[in-house]
Structure formats: C-alpha cells, structure tokens
Amino acid sequence: MRHYEVNFIVDPVLSGDEVKSTAEHIQKELKGFGATIVAVDELGLRQLAYQINRRSSGVYFCIEFSCDSADWLGKFELNMKRNERLLRFLTVKLDKYGIKYNDDKRNGRIGAKKRKEAAAAADAANTDVSAPEVVDLDA
Numbered sequence: 001m002r003h004y005e006v007n008f009i010v011d012p013v014l015s016g017d018e019v020k021s022t023a024e025h026i027q028k029e030l031k032g033f034g035a036t037i038v039a040v041d042e043l044g045l046r047q048l049a050y051q052i053n054r055r056s057s058g059v060y061f062c063i064e065f066s067c068d069s070a071d072w073l074g075k076f077e078l079n080m081k082r083n084e085r086l087l088r089f090l091t092v093k094l095d096k097y098g099i100k101y102n103d104d105k106r107n108g109r110i111g112a113k114k115r116k117e118a119a120a121a122a123d124a125a126n127t128d129v130s131a132p133e134v135v136d137l138d139a
Contacts (some may be wrong), residue, residue, distance in 0.1 A: 003038070003066045003099050006030075008080065008089035009058035013043060019059050022085045027063065033072040035065040039106055052087045064094070064102055106127060128139075 027037055038122050043060035052058070064109060072094070073091065080089045094102070104110045 001066050001068060002070055003064065004035075004070070004091060005062060005064045005094055005098070005102070006080075006089060006091045007062045008061070009048070009052070009060055009087040010057060011053075011085050011087055012057050012059055014085060018085070022083070023061050023063075024084040026061075026080070029076065030063065030065050033067070034078060035067040038064040039102065040064075050088075055087060058087050065130055 006026070009132050010022050014022070023040070027040065030037060039062075041062040041064075043062060045057055047057050047096070048055065070093075077089075077091060080086060080091075092098075101110070
C-alpha cells in the first residue's frame with residue numbers, strides 16, 4: 001500500500017462554505033479514484049511567503065491518503081491544476097518515516113499536543129503538592 005499526502009492552498013476570498021466544499025470535493029475525488037483517506041488536517045488561514053495571484057494569505061489543507069496503485073495520480077493532479085479555487089498544491093509520496101511521523105503527530109506523541117499535555121501534567125503536579133506541616137513550638 002502506498003501512502004501519499006496532498007497539501008493545497010485555497011483562495012481566501014471564498015466564503016467559509018466554499019472553502020469547505022472545495023476540500024470535500026477533493027476528498028470525494030480521491031475516494032472516486034479508489035484512495036483511502038487516512039487523515040484530513042485543516043491548518044487554517046495563514047500568511048503566504050510570497051504573493052500568489054495577488055493574494056498574501058490562503059487557507060491551508062493537508063490530506064493524507066493511501067492507495068494500491070498510483071496510475072490515476074497524474075489525472076488527479078491535472079484536475080487540481082484546473083481547479084480555479086486553488087492557489088497551489090503539492091502531492092508527496094510518504095516513506096515509512098513520514099508515515100510514522102504523521103501517525104505520532106495525530107496521536108499526540110509529538111508536536112504541540114504533547115507540549116500542552118506535558119504542561120497540563122506539570123500544573124496538576126504543582127497543585128497537588130500539599131501545604132507544609134505547621135509545627136507547634138510551644139508544646
């Protein structure tokens with residue numbers, strides 16, 4: 001089974017519903033070609049490094065999928081090029097390290113989730129510390 005990841009930037013001028021429908025359309029297209037969607041990650045509105053079509057920001061999406069054969073991938077990328085709602089896209093084949101990294105990231109073993117969980121655990125440990133004992137010196 002081959003694993004791929006497609007990252008794409010949607011035009012920010014579109015309404016929220018149009019942005020979501022664009023992402024859903026790409027997911028349906030992948031399923032139509034026989035791919036299995038592993039994960040969908042909406043990264044949100046972000047600043048671009050340089051202007052694309054006079055836009056300085058875009059809505060980022062990342063879809064990870066797997067398939068048996070990649071004969072249809074050229075046709076899929078041609079459809080992505082023709083989609084006027086997209087500013088840019090990139091399809092990448094994942095190796096075993098990329099697959100493991102994405103799985104660990106989704107499960108919270110690495111990245112921002114892990115740091116947030118570690119900070120929450122540290123705060124819980126600090127609040128559980130009981131007050132020091134009071135010793136009566138007069139007795």
